[in-house]
Amino acid sequence: MLWRLLKTHLRPYGKELALVVVLQLAATIATLFLPTLNGDIIDQGVARGDAGYILRVGAVMLAISGLQILCSLAAVYVGARVAMSYGRDLRGAVFHHVGRLSAREVGKLGAPSLITRTTNDVQQVQMLVLMSMTMMVTAPMMCIGGIIMAVREDLSLSRLLLVCIPVMVGSIGIIIARMIPRFRKMQPKIDSVNRILREQITGMRVVRAFVREPVEGARFETANAELTDLALQVGRLQVMMFPIVLLVFNASSVAVLWFGASHVADGSLEVGSLIAYISYLMQILFSVMMATFLAIMIPRAAASAERIVEVVDTEPAIAPPAHPVLPTTKSGVVELRDVEYRYPGASAAVLTGISFVARPGQVTAIIGATGAGKTTLLELIPRLSDPTAGTVLIDDIDVKQREPEELWARVGMVPQKAYLFSGTVASNLRFGNPQASDAELWAALEVAQAKGFVEQMPQGLDSPIAQGGTNVSGGQRQRLSIARALLREPAVFVFDDSFSALDLATEARLRAALRERTRDATMILVAQRVASIRDADQIIVIDSGRLVGIGTHDALLQSCPTYVEIVKSQTEQLEVAA
């Protein structure tokens, strides 16, 4: 997973990677060269008191050191660029992919988790890339160089390497192997901390109204404790790494002296070589240690990579067609043909055998009990879901065969939950049509019966809107979201119970103005109140997912018992009230 993620998104930076390798190579060679010069200064210069020699070689040494710094700075520069670009690209890719997913998949993965995956998880992988950039050449070069030198010095003593390197790699490996499953559990805990906090922020009024701060605190505390617990476990493993490396490091030098001593005794090794041997060994182990620091990051990055890949590998259930069909006529006729919808894995269908035609200039109203599948039906029209059987056509073309963007430009939707984005009144209205002029905004507000309260706001169109629209009332939110849809100027309007928070007088005015404004559009609306729909051109009555009646108010009163029942229950209710 991790490897795949690295390979795919590092590919565009091949040249930069090569440059980093060359620069680090140069820097490492310079680094390895410096000790020789140091030795020369002492042996040839200091020992003889030759100040001229010291200054000459010292100048060379400073020059090489300067070169080394330039190279490593350049390597850091390019490396940091690559690593940060990598993070940027990966975030972009995840974000882009989530944009392609349908509501179903987003719901399954969960918005809070998707947020952590796009930020925190990418951050983990990016850190690994950054560290690799600074170490990937240096560590192996020092290691290989060290081994070559050590073997040349004393082959038989080098058998020690066969012990200490596997011991080090093995113990680090065991620790990492134990860390990976814990990291795998840890990222979801970050998700739940995120989820609980997000719920608290969105439901802050309810939390406070019910004095549930302590309970919410406890709920958060549980998630916090679980996260901390895993972090502790991971930390406990992590802190073992360095001492183990240190011990192997030190024990090896002790072993070299012990075994080396007998080589010295039997004359096969010079004392000077023994000392040199130890420094080579140190160099090898030092490079292994550098790799260890990199290794510490791998488990978390790997766990994060899995989570990122899970998102990227999720195929959107609703894919744009390979060969989109452009409508020849833009009539705005919406037709459902024998549509069936069932949730994945569900045995019973939410909708079955639904067929009707909604024409431009007409109002098609849908009414039925809660849970009858009305919202699901509306979602099929702009292809937010696909029916499990049957077809949905707009302008006589199956919506599955149309380019989604082009389709959505034809459909203006006002969802049941009137969600506004943080920004201003104007930025929310222009959400549907960025080019709209202020005059157009006011015109749409007027139709939506929102002109009055926006005018009263101190900053008018530029009045701030909080995320979700929480700083305006439910009724205001609904009217703003209707105005937003109006500005799209679509051919088909879909209203999902969008007048529910309005009082009857406002609703009546709004619908009258709406009719005026959208004279040529196809209007499909779901409503609960008979009063809201009785003047519709056709009313579709849905009961338990089936179409049980279609016609005008008067016709249905004659032909559809379910409709009569609904009307009766509302009239009775009003009579009781009156």
Added chain:
Amino acid sequence: MTQSSRPAGPPPRGPFAAGMAPPQKAKSFGASARRLIGRLAPQKRLVILVMFMAVGSVTLSVSGPKILGRATDLIFSGFIGSHLQPGQAPSGEVADMVQKLDVVPGQGIDFGALAEVLLLVLGLYIGASLLAWLQGYILNHVVQRTVKQLRSDAEAKLMRVPLSYFDKQQHGEVLSRVTNDIDNVAQGLQQTLSQILGGILTVLGVLGMLFVVSPLLSLITLVTIPLSLVLTARIGKRAQKGFVAQWKHVGALNGQIEEAFTGHALVKVFGRRDDIEAKFRAKNDELYQASFRAQFISSIIMPAINFIGNINYVAIAVVGGLRVAAGAMTLGGVQAFIQYARQFSQQLGQLASVSNVLQSGVASAERVFELLDVPEQTPDVPGAMPAAVRGEVRFEDVGFRYKADQPLIDHLSLIAEPGRTVAIVGPTGAGKTTLVNLLMRFYDLDSGRIVVDGVDIAQVPRAEVRKKLGMVLQDTWLFSGTIRANIQYGNPGASESDIMAAAQATYVDRFVRALPKGYDTIIDEESSNLSTGEKQLVTIARAFLANPSILILDEATSSVDTRTEVLVQEAMATLRKNRTSFVIAHRLSTIRNADVILVMDNGAIVEQGSHDELLEQRGAYHDLYHAQFNRAAAPSSEPVAA
């Protein structure tokens, strides 16, 4: 004022609020770093223990090489000895070299002694590793506990900030401070605490050794220290700026992502995917630029310090060489000095690189502290509501404004008798919701007071007031959890039978029984397993179980089918029984049955009285009634909209 008969006092929130650190406006690395260290205070003992262990660990690992040197000497002298005839004294050059060694001519390497030394060293090393491990182990606990507390404090803080705070913030940005930033603080603390300590100790130790070997050469080395410090500080300052920007951009991006994912379907249907992606790309790019800058600048420190180390090296070699030539210093002395000087600059470089991680951690800590320093709502005044609240509510000359120059409610007075239903009607924006917000004490009054059973609600803790109040809002906020847990939300101590009774009284039971998992059905944000009307019934059950004395109902939604609506209405009627209720009324039935109707307009009560009284007055209510309800009341008359 009614005296409280409750023996248990109010929750001690006053002192807590008073003990908060004062808001610090001037943000700087130093202040934030000090405050972060201050957060370790509760674990002082462990931190001190870690310090001692660091000293021990450094001592052991510094003395290791020295003792290992003895082993080398043993091998060397054995090597020399084996090349001499027994009884022959070393002479000439060799004599100079070995005068300090115990060379016994004719005798080879003393393996016994060697084994002894090596075992001692091995023991030291094992000790050093053990100490390092223990130190890390303890530190891990210290850091995780500190970070856990930081997270809890941040969450608790969110509960105390005024509601208006959330109106101005993107949720994702706030979230990022509690998740991404605190995570980064943890990493920063974990990686730096032990290394900084060990690093500083080693630098001091080595500096001491330098002076022992050669005070003159030490002076040269000393020159490099301020040079290194100035360099580290200058680069560090810029790096710090970079990290602050980096984490700020992480927060901004998180806000952007959170909002885009929350409004996912809208973004699609409104054809704004490209636009949202362009916005995201811009923020993503800013983050890229900021983090690159931070990373690059902070990475300069170590090579720069190394370069200074190399200059130092050459200077020492030159001066040392001259001293040797002049016979003022031995070759060995210079050599030892150079070795220590190397170690010195290496440690300095190490410290500098650790400071990078610290810079980033402190930048994040600063953002967390910023959240912790947000001005809180006015502290609660200790006090208590009467144990048995009858439910008399009086607004006395209440004035309130959201914005200083815009009075919303002015000189508003009203009385609600216990057990009565008060219907509030009026056009949207008249201040109905604000009235409710004030009664709930979501906002503080600018003038006047609200009195419940003779107690000014500003004079008791908010929690006390809210416990007596129940609220059913238009927004059917439920948390992700089972239906049971959501009902129980109103009263965590409620028994299963209480929950069932509440569910039955509010018609929740009927539809829950039809669900395959019953009360264990999980309600979540995305899936629509409950209809809006059903969700609303759950919120009513929640309020019912809480059993408040005063009710606030925002009955607006009719996004329920008629059958469910009848149920909701009946449930609300059940709920209202024997309780003082404020109803933001939209239904004729509610209004007609209300004891008092308040007609609001522009933040003032323009009329109040019973339905019949108000109709007779032929004033605002009369007009409103005829505009709104007449036609709706007669469905058989002409269509509502032409």
